[in-house]
Amino acid sequence: MQNINQATADYEAWLGGCVKLHQPDLDYKHQRMASKAESFPFFRGTYYRWAQHWQHTAADVRAAPIVPSVGDLHVENFGTWRDAEGRLIWGVNDLDEADYLPYTQDLARLAASVWFVRHQLGLTIKLSDACQSLLKGYRTYLQQGGSPFVLEENHPQMRALALNADRDPAKFWAKFTNLLTDPEVELPASAKRAVLQDLPDPALKPQFRFRTQIGMGSLGKPRYVALMEWAGSWIAREAKAATPPATEWLAGSHVATVKLSEILADRSVRCADPFYRPAADWITRRLAPRCSRIDLAQVTHAREIALLLQAMGGETANMHLGDRSAAALVLADLDKRAESWLEGVAHGLAKQIEADWQAWRDSYRAV
Numbered sequence: 001m002q003n004i005n006q007a008t009a010d011y012e013a014w015l016g017g018c019v020k021l022h023q024p025d026l027d028y029k030h031q032r033m034a035s036k037a038e039s040f041p042f043f044r045g046t047y048y049r050w051a052q053h054w055q056h057t058a059a060d061v062r063a064a065p066i067v068p069s070v071g072d073l074h075v076e077n078f079g080t081w082r083d084a085e086g087r088l089i090w091g092v093n094d095l096d097e098a099d100y101l102p103y104t105q106d107l108a109r110l111a112a113s114v115w116f117v118r119h120q121l122g123l124t125i126k127l128s129d130a131c132q133s134l135l136k137g138y139r140t141y142l143q144q145g146g147s148p149f150v151l152e153e154n155h156p157q158m159r160a161l162a163l164n165a166d167r168d169p170a171k172f173w174a175k176f177t178n179l180l181t182d183p184e185v186e187l188p189a190s191a192k193r194a195v196l197q198d199l200p201d202p203a204l205k206p207q208f209r210f211r212t213q214i215g216m217g218s219l220g221k222p223r224y225v226a227l228m229e230w231a232g233s234w235i236a237r238e239a240k241a242a243t244p245p246a247t248e249w250l251a252g253s254h255v256a257t258v259k260l261s262e263i264l265a266d267r268s269v270r271c272a273d274p275f276y277r278p279a280a281d282w283i284t285r286r287l288a289p290r291c292s293r294i295d296l297a298q299v300t301h302a303r304e305i306a307l308l309l310q311a312m313g314g315e316t317a318n319m320h321l322g323d324r325s326a327a328a329l330v331l332a333d334l335d336k337r338a339e340s341w342l343e344g345v346a347h348g349l350a351k352q353i354e355a356d357w358q359a360w361r362d363s364y365r366a367v
Helices: 004-018 023-033 040-045 047-055 103-121 127-143 156-162 169-181 189-196 246-251 260-267 302-320 324-336 341-366
Strands: 066-069 078-082 088-092 099-102 207-210 223-230 233-241 282-287
Touching (some): 004 341, 088 156, 103 302, 103 341, 189 223
Antiparallel strands (some): 223 233
16 A cells, blocks of 8 residues: 555645645645644545545445445534524534445544544543444434434534634634735636525625635635625635545546535435535535534533534434435444444554554655
8 A cells, every 4th residue: 555645645646637726725734734743633634545544444344334425524524504494503514525435434434533632632531432422323313314403492512512602703704804805816717606606695796715724634625715795794605626535536536426415415314504505616605603613622521522422423324314225224234243343443543544644744854
């Protein structure tokens, strides 16, 4: 198998064949991946490497029912949005790497992400306990046919996290409108059409900016934001370049066999974000104070952590129920697995990614 430097160069060359990459963001990504203090940014930024390691995971783990999967699932791939009724919803908010995969893959990556962040954030939970919480939520939601996470009168712990002071609208817009100090840019025609299709008033004239140093896995892909004032306040939209999942890179393809992000958005068990639109060239969404991820660093008590992980397991089931017919097969497969299967797989893969992180840091310092 390639080493981490070879894999990264190969993947980025392939990605550059799909879309014109923004080199300053790639440079920033490489720097973040070499962080001495944090391994989680490396984990987030190298799903392509995870996919390589997954190919060499124990055969019995990979020989599991295939379901519509998130692919790049981790604890920071969950957030909130407003549905068509204006209700606050929580769930998976990034489907860029969606593909048909064994159900075990999403669970293993989600559990491995806990292994990384518990050291970084000082979470008081063992990996074994985290895995049990994830599996409890996953199994429960599969058995009941799934259920959207509507944070109105239910799920008080997550609602409190979603409505904390850090997500105050005044603070959000004060920070976000700083982008207006950057030079205005001209969007590609297809991106501009995608952004303009969902504005509340077709006469609005947005100000367009290039958005940099956002996220980790998608760094390098073109990303634009449209800012405008409407009815006395700011509103914003984002367009991010859509590319095939990294699993297509492994398969040697430049074209996704199916645009699964669209299928997951439409068929999974959730109250959809009416402004999230994955398409062939661009993924567009609304940006707003209540439309962003929940920061796990705010969760301090062991009981809250366990409840949040159960919810993440439940939402993973909601996504996999994009194929309702797979539920019985998945539950039967779960019943056959040893109690500690998830902990073993997640820990083994996490250690491989950690070794890659160390190798990347060594090579980055040597340059």
